[in-house]
Amino acid sequence: MILYSVPGSCAFASHVALEMAGAHYEVRLASREEGRTAEPFFEINPKGRVPALVTPDGVLTETPAILCYIAQTYPQAKLAPTSNPWLFAQVQSFSAYLCATVHVAHAHGHRGYRWADKDASFQDMTKKVPQTMGACFGLIEKEMLQGPWVLGETFSICDIYLLAIARWLEADKVDTTTLINVLDHRARMLRLPEVQKVLAEEQKLVQSG
Amino acid sequence: MILYSVPGSCAFASHVALEMAGAHYEVRLASREEGRTAEPFFEINPKGRVPALVTPDGVLTETPAILCYIAQTYPQAKLAPTSNPWLFAQVQSFSAYLCATVHVAHAHGHRGYRWADKDASFQDMTKKVPQTMGACFGLIEKEMLQGPWVLGETFSICDIYLLAIARWLEADKVDTTTLINVLDHRARMLRLPEVQKVLAEEQKLVQSG
Numbered sequence: 064m065i066l067y068s069v070p071g072s073c074a075f076a077s078h079v080a081l082e083m084a085g086a087h088y089e090v091r092l093a094s095r096e097e098g099r100t101a102e103p104f105f106e107i108n109p110k111g112r113v114p115a116l117v118t119p120d121g122v123l124t125e126t127p128a129i130l131c132y133i134a135q136t137y138p139q140a141k142l143a144p145t146s147n148p149w150l151f152a153q154v155q156s157f158s159a160y161l162c163a164t165v166h167v168a169h170a171h172g173h174r175g176y177r178w179a180d181k182d183a184s185f186q187d188m189t190k191k192v193p194q195t196m197g198a199c200f201g202l203i204e205k206e207m208l209q210g211p212w213v214l215g216e217t218f219s220i221c222d223i224y225l226l227a228i229a230r231w232l233e234a235d236k237v238d239t240t241t242l243i244n245v246l247d248h249r250a251r252m253l254r255l256p257e258v259q260k261v262l263a264e265e266q267k268l269v270q271s272g
Numbered sequence: 273m274i275l276y277s278v279p280g281s282c283a284f285a286s287h288v289a290l291e292m293a294g295a296h297y298e299v300r301l302a303s304r305e306e307g308r309t310a311e312p313f314f315e316i317n318p319k320g321r322v323p324a325l326v327t328p329d330g331v332l333t334e335t336p337a338i339l340c341y342i343a344q345t346y347p348q349a350k351l352a353p354t355s356n357p358w359l360f361a362q363v364q365s366f367s368a369y370l371c372a373t374v375h376v377a378h379a380h381g382h383r384g385y386r387w388a389d390k391d392a393s394f395q396d397m398t399k400k401v402p403q404t405m406g407a408c409f410g411l412i413e414k415e416m417l418q419g420p421w422v423l424g425e426t427f428s429i430c431d432i433y434l435l436a437i438a439r440w441l442e443a444d445k446v447d448t449t450t451l452i453n454v455l456d457h458r459a460r461m462l463r464l465p466e467v468q469k470v471l472a473e474e475q476k477l478v479q480s481g
Contacts, residue, residue, distance in 0.1 A: 109415050110369070120358040125368035127336070128361045135357035148344035149329040152337045155364070159334035160319070163372040171387045178380045179400055184393040191388055206318050 065117040067093045067107055069100070070265040073166060074114035076227035077129045078264070080220055082257040084137035092268050098173075126227075127158035130220040142220050150214065157213060157221045161228055165203075168195040169231050193236040200229075200237060204245050211251070226252040274326040276302045276316055278309070279474040282375060283323035285436035286338045287473070289429055291466040293346035301477050307382075335436075336367035339429040351429050359423065366422060366430045370437055374412075377404040378440050402445040409441065409451055417453050420460070435461040 066081060068074035068090050081088045093113045094104040100111045108115040108124050116123045116132070123129055131154070134143035144150035170177065172192040175185035203225070207213065213221035229249045232239055239246060252258055275290060277283035277299050290297045302322045303313040309320045317324040317333050325332045325341070332338055340363070343352035353359035379386065381401040384394035412434070416422065422430035438458045441448055448455060461467055 109411060110373070118358070123361050123365060125365040125372070127368045128365035131364055132357055132361035135360065148341055149327070151344065152332050152341035155340055156332060156334040156337035159336045159368070159371055162368055163334070163376060164319075167372060167376050168387070178377070178387075178404065179393065179396040181392075181396045183390075184388065184396040187388040187390045187393040195387065202318060 064088045064119075066090045067104065067113055067115040067117075068265075068268065069093055069095065069113045070269045071230070072113050073126050073162075073224075073227050075230070075261065075265065076126055076220075076224045077114040077116060077133070078261045079223045079226070079258055080130050080133045080142060082261050083223070084133050084140040084142060086133065086137060090264060090268060092271065125162070126224060127155065127162055130158065130224060131155070134220055141218075142223075144214075144217065144219070150217075153214060154219055154221055157207060158224055160199075160207070161224050165196070165199040165228055168192065168199055169228070169235055171195070172235060193238070196232070196235045197237045200232065200239075200242055200245055204242050208244050208248060210244055211248075213248075222248070222252060225249075226258070273297045273328075275299045276313065276322055276324040276326075277474075277477065278302055278304065278322045279478045280439070281322050282335050282371075282433075282436050284439070284470065284474065285335055285429075285433045286323040286325060286342070287470045288432045288435070288467055289339050289342045289351060291470050292432070293342050293349040293351060295342065295346060299473060299477060301480065334371070335433060336364065336371055339367065339433060340364070343429055350427075351432075353423075353426065353428070359426075362423060363428055363430055366416060367433055369408075369416070370433050374405070374408040374437055377401065377408055378437070378444055380404070381444060402447070405441070405444045406446045409438075409446060409448075409454055413451050413454050417457060419453055420457075422457075431457070431461060434458075435467070 064086060066077055066088055068078055078090060094101050100113065105111050107122060110124060114126060114129055116129050123132055131143060135145050143154050171188040175188040179185065209215040212218045213225055226249060229245055273295060275286055275297055277287055287299060303310050314320050316331060319333060323335060323338055325338050332341055340352060344354050352363050380397040384397040388394065418424040421427045422434055435458060438454055
């Protein structure tokens with residue numbers, strides 16, 4: 064399989080999941096111009112977004128889908144409780160919150176052009192990011208992260224996805240003083256050998272790109 | 273089960289899925305003030321968003337998760353190919369696109385306060401909605417909706433979710449002249465007896481609220 068990625072993006076989650084699943088894969092840098100994806104990447108993913116995973120069945124996009132696909136395709140890695148409807152629903156609920164609310168809040172910091180046209184609007188959006196991301200992570204801290212992992216005792220793709228987005232907290236200028244469990248979770252995740260390996264591979268990609 | 277909904281919202285998708293699954297359920301109007309959800313609904317869902325489904329296992333939130341939960345819990349209704357990792361990944365990819373990109377584009381029309389603070393920013397965002405929603409539905413028309421259903425010959429929760437969001441096209445002032453397949457899909461969906469029943473129930477909810 065081939066994963067198209069941009070270092071520092073949410074594609075990091077798919078990269079870590081592939082590594083933890085023991086998959087055979089290759090990571091390629093998506094084509095970019097001026098900080099945005101560009102041709103020929105649009106031929107891989109017409110949406111123009113990373114991650115995109117080239118599988119034997121076709122190209123798969125969207126982080127929640129890629130993470131579940133990896134979990135279902137490599138069941139021995141036990142990355143998601145896919146056969147238990149309630150627990151699996153929890154996984155999908157958490158993924159949906161991260162992609163549709165948290166990642167979207169973050170994206171208003173530098174991608175305001177997706178939803179508005181004026182510089183003043185972009186500045187207004189950027190200014191609100193510490194507050195919106197702080198509110199999201201406040202909910203994660205208080206309501207979602209059961210501990211030690213997101214689902215409680217069971218490690219899952221939720222933990223991988225959370226790490227990918229929690230990496231942005233400082234750049235998004237979020238006040239992290241009350242995010243005790245989120246920061247502890249991130250520190251534990253960053254120590255995992257698979258995560259260390261992916262971080263090193265991201266560095267190589269940055270140098271190659 | 274109890275579904276908390278707001279008529280006209282994306283909770284419509286969960287409502288239709290419950291009806292098609294043959295589930296025993298009740299629909300309740302989420303508490304609102306000035307067009308936003310309000311206490312005591314926050315006690316049901318701390319995120320303050322519909323839909324929220326009260327199940328025997330707990331409260332489930334986020335449309336992609338609720339739709340998959342219903343499909344997995346009522347397998348005889350055949351609402352999702354959950355045991356085929358590739359097809360199921362397609363379902364989740366489509367759901368993720370709708371919740372994280374299409375619904376988010378729509379929300380900038382009336383919910384700009386989520387991401388900015390100034391009236392001028394809200395106006396700038398609202399003005400761009402026909403363009404962003406048009407681009408999303410252009411991709412759905414061209415790249416995603418295989419026909420006759422989203423996944424091709426197999427009806428699924430993707431079709432239900434697409435209907436919920438395609439209901440917004442006119443209010444979002446999208447130029448629909450090239451959305452031939454999307455409009456045909458919507459018209460076929462609207463004729464289904466389960467959809468007709470849910471539309472009637474939404475009317476009752478509006479009158480009761």
